[in-house]
Amino acid sequence: MSPDVKEVKKKLRVATTSLAGCFGCHMSLLDIDERLVPLLDLIELDSSPLTDIKHCGPCDLGLIEGGLCNAENVHKLREFRAHCKILVAVGACAINGGLPAQRNHLDIRECLQTVYLTGLGVERGFIPNDPELPLPLKQVHPLHDVVKIDYFLPGCPPSADAIWQFLTDLIAGRTPKLGHGLIHYD
Amino acid sequence: MSTEKPRPTFQMDGHDVPFDEGQSILAAALAAGRYVPYLCYHPEFQPHGSCKVCTVKINGRTHASCTTPAHEGDVVESNVDELNDMRKGLVQFLFTEGNHFCPSCEASGNCTLQAVGYDLGMTSAHYSPLFPDRPLDASHPEVLLDFNRCILCELCVRASALVDKKSVFSLAGRGIQKHLVVNAESGKLADTELSVDDKAMSVCPVGVILRKRRGFQVPIGERKYDEHPIREVAVQKQKGE
Numbered sequence: 001m002s003p004d005v006k007e008v009k010k011k012l013r014v015a016t017t018s019l020a021g022c023f024g025c026h027m028s029l030l031d032i033d034e035r036l037v038p039l040l041d042l043i044e045l046d047s048s049p050l051t052d053i054k055h056c057g058p059c060d061l062g063l064i065e066g067g068l069c070n071a072e073n074v075h076k077l078r079e080f081r082a083h084c085k086i087l088v089a090v091g092a093c094a095i096n097g098g099l100p101a102q103r104n105h106l107d108i109r110e111c112l113q114t115v116y117l118t119g120l121g122v123e124r125g126f127i128p129n130d131p132e133l134p135l136p137l138k139q140v141h142p143l144h145d146v147v148k149i150d151y152f153l154p155g156c157p158p159s160a161d162a163i164w165q166f167l168t169d170l171i172a173g174r175t176p177k178l179g180h181g182l183i184h185y186d
Numbered sequence: 187m188s189t190e191k192p193r194p195t196f197q198m199d200g201h202d203v204p205f206d207e208g209q210s211i212l213a214a215a216l217a218a219g220r221y222v223p224y225l226c227y228h229p230e231f232q233p234h235g236s237c238k239v240c241t242v243k244i245n246g247r248t249h250a251s252c253t254t255p256a257h258e259g260d261v262v263e264s265n266v267d268e269l270n271d272m273r274k275g276l277v278q279f280l281f282t283e284g285n286h287f288c289p290s291c292e293a294s295g296n297c298t299l300q301a302v303g304y305d306l307g308m309t310s311a312h313y314s315p316l317f318p319d320r321p322l323d324a325s326h327p328e329v330l331l332d333f334n335r336c337i338l339c340e341l342c343v344r345a346s347a348l349v350d351k352k353s354v355f356s357l358a359g360r361g362i363q364k365h366l367v368v369n370a371e372s373g374k375l376a377d378t379e380l381s382v383d384d385k386a387m388s389v390c391p392v393g394v395i396l397r398k399r400r401g402f403q404v405p406i407g408e409r410k411y412d413e414h415p416i417r418e419v420a421v422q423k424q425k426g427e
């Protein structure tokens with residue numbers, strides 16, 4: 001652990017969520033391996049897939065993986081923005097829509113029809129329309145299309161080393177800086 | 187003592203840079219090991235001066251360094267926040283205008299646009315992406331064109347016309363409508379003389395002109411700019427190393 005990180009006393013409250021993402025960024029966070037132990041001396045988790053706390057309380061830091069592909073993603077993002085002092089778009093999908101945004105030049109109705117009705121191997125298909133299901137957006141959007149994002153941590157996913165560098169910089173009060181080998185868009 | 191006349195020099199960010207008569211500020215700087223970010227310049231072709239990423243301040247005024255000849259005693263600013271922020275803005279516009287999904291791009295790790303983004307510390311495209319609809323041209327048996335990533339540098343246009351003598355590519359339209367076209371009545375690459383040994387196949391700085399069936403032969407993470415930052419690679423290239 002770097003010496004300037006040790007000085008921080010009060011634990012930072014951190015929330016994380018995956019919107020239209022694949023959980024790869026969360027997996028990469030867990031990939032910091034044994035560094036999780038010193039990290040947990042510095043932070044405590046609020047709402048997160050890792051705690052299963054469903055709603056976000058007041059937090060110092062929010063980490064969001066994934067872009068916006070449906071109405072629920074937008075609500076969740078706004079909830080995070082309202083409660084987190086610093087909000088970070090983590091990974092390619094949060095930053096530019098990523099893989100889900102590859103549908104953006106297709107018609108959403110045709111997409112749903114292909115996947116649920118006419119696609120290869122689909123039998124007796126139907127387009128899901130349970131009222132509990134959030135409605136898909138016409139296009140997938142990056143987070144900064146809807147709320148102010150304070151920092152972007154690129155990568156698909158960002159490597160564990162990049163996440164570690166970013167978090168230790170931020171926790172120590174430095175502007176996070178990713179040098180060669182840590183900054184990646186792929 | 188040598189009687190050879192010393193080469194003239196200009197100053198860049200406080201360092202002396204020697205140049206040959208008629209040499210551009212950019213070419214001289216790169217040859218002297220001083221990197222200036224650029225996209226549309228290529229040492230083997232006449233400079234095009236369109237991307238403006240190579241902009242520097244010469245005696246207080248901004249110029250594209252690839253098209254501006256050096257003069258004795260010029261005072262040039264390049265690696266300063268004001269210019270780097272402007273360069274980053276230009277790169278962000280290019281990311282915003284096209285569809286740059288690096289994780290699935292065959293050029294990732296070898297791409298100049300991406301590497302310049304890394305160099306400038308660009309962590310997002312900042313603007314709202316336009317998500318243009320640009321269908322691929324997969325008509326050619328050996329070559330795939332992915333127009334989503336074109337940055338309109340005209341290097342393929344220049345290489346195909348001047349080296350290959352085939353003029354396979356052109357740019358058409360103006361402003362935001364400007365786009366790469368294939369010079370064939372059908373508009374399809376299969377109906378041109380393009381062959382895989384053409385110079386035009388090897389000059390694209392991004393991931394538009396791609397050999398089929400070669401994808402991901404070198405894994406992501408082991409490519410040119412994964413190994414060394416463009417700041418180092420570009421000055422080696424200029425020296426012909």
Ligand code: SF4
Nearest residue numbers: 286288291297392393
């Ligand atoms: S061309 Fe370059 S910037 Fe665009 S998607 Fe490919 S690697 Fe990324």
Ligand code: SF4
Nearest residue numbers: 336337339340342390
């Ligand atoms: S296809 Fe490549 S080389 Fe040709 S103009 Fe576009 S970016 Fe430049």
Ligand code: FES
Nearest residue numbers: 235236237238252
């Ligand atoms: S490199 Fe000079 S304008 Fe593009």
